[in-house]
Amino acid sequence: FDRMRQAVARTRTTLNDRMGAVLALTRAVDESSLEDLEAILLASDIGSTTTAEILENLRQRGMRQGIEGGAELKRLLRIELKQVLDRVAVPVRHPASPPEVIMMVGVNGTGKTTTTGKLAAHYRAQGRTVLLCAADTFRAAAIEQLEVWAQRSDVPLIKTRQGGDPSAALYDACAAAKARGSQVLIVDTAGRLHTKTDLMKELDKMRRTAEKLIPGAPHQTLLVMDATTGQNGLTQARLFTEAARVTGIVLTKLDGTAKGGIVLAIATELKLPVVFAGVGEKMEDLLPFDSEAFVDSLLD
Ligand code: GDP
Numbered sequence: 001f002d003r004m005r006q007a008v009a010r011t012r013t014t015l016n017d018r019m020g021a022v023l024a025l026t027r028a029v030d031e032s033s034l035e036d037l038e039a040i041l042l043a044s045d046i047g048s049t050t051t052a053e054i055l056e057n058l059r060q061r062g063m064r065q066g067i068e069g070g071a072e073l074k075r076l077l078r079i080e081l082k083q084v085l086d087r088v089a090v091p092v093r094h095p096a097s098p099p100e101v102i103m104m105v106g107v108n109g110t111g112k113t114t115t116t117g118k119l120a121a122h123y124r125a126q127g128r129t130v131l132l133c134a135a136d137t138f139r140a141a142a143i144e145q146l147e148v149w150a151q152r153s154d155v156p157l158i159k160t161r162q163g164g165d166p167s168a169a170l171y172d173a174c175a176a177a178k179a180r181g182s183q184v185l186i187v188d189t190a191g192r193l194h195t196k197t198d199l200m201k202e203l204d205k206m207r208r209t210a211e212k213l214i215p216g217a218p219h220q221t222l223l224v225m226d227a228t229t230g231q232n233g234l235t236q237a238r239l240f241t242e243a244a245r246v247t248g249i250v251l252t253k254l255d256g257t258a259k260g261g262i263v264l265a266i267a268t269e270l271k272l273p274v275v276f277a278g279v280g281e282k283m284e285d286l287l288p289f290d291s292e293a294f295v296d297s298l299l300d
Helices: 002-007 009-023 031-042 048-065 069-088 112-125 142-152 166-180 196-213 227-243 262-270 291-298
Strands: 100-105 130-135 157-159 184-189 220-226 248-252 274-278 286-288
Touching (some): 002 009, 002 286, 009 031, 048 262, 112 142, 112 184, 112 220, 112 248, 166 184, 220 227, 227 248, 227 262, 248 262, 262 274
Parallel strands (some): 100 184, 100 220, 130 157, 130 184, 248 274
């Protein structure tokens, strides 16, 4: 909770500054205060759909039984935000038999390779055996960068050369994971392909390759998104959700932004849960995402 609180400090401060007057209300909340709140939520990257829905619920509540001042409004807002996130929360289903294959997708620069490395360390710390696959054959430094992460967390790595076929690397990695009895195989993929069709083809080919060797693979496809890009990041993310069967989001750089409200827009617009949050550049700066801790940290 403390680390989440720290990570959303900038978002919380911004939100609290803006909401100061509304939350200080001591009389019943009226339409003009709700309009103020609406403007604040819209300015907080929560997104127009989510904001409209929350406001509708608050208005109805106001009409039914009134809202007694700012503290009550804050309590109701917390419930609303929580509900938006809970709607898309799905328990992760692990495969009956290992290896569990996790594919990392996303645009270059979002922190995909760093997150892949952190995730390997996360599972290692849980005592699981991990194998990494460097299949981002597009970005020049991605493979060496992942090698450094693999060494740091003492995890074996299967790689190919830059410009090589990502599916070939993945094939080797799946075979190696089976042979070694690895419990988790994490695959870093290339983020920059020219068109949606290219991206779809590439990711489809990788999926078929994994499936051929390991039934049900990939079991998770995590889209890495950069929280600092706000609503623009959503547009890019949509491209990936159309091209791959994304099962969850890793939201990076939450530590460096006041745009943490994007977590709610992701839930509403992409209908996907944030499953991990990146909160720094170091190995331990990856938090399993907890919607309760997040909402409480925002509205603290
Ligand atoms: P990729 O191109 O998507 O593989 O991106 P990289 O993994 O190379 O990351 C790009 C930059 O973002 C690097 O400088 C990382 O250290 C940094 N980065 C990644 N995740 C986070 C995070 O959660 N917080 C912060 N502050 N920086 C991050």
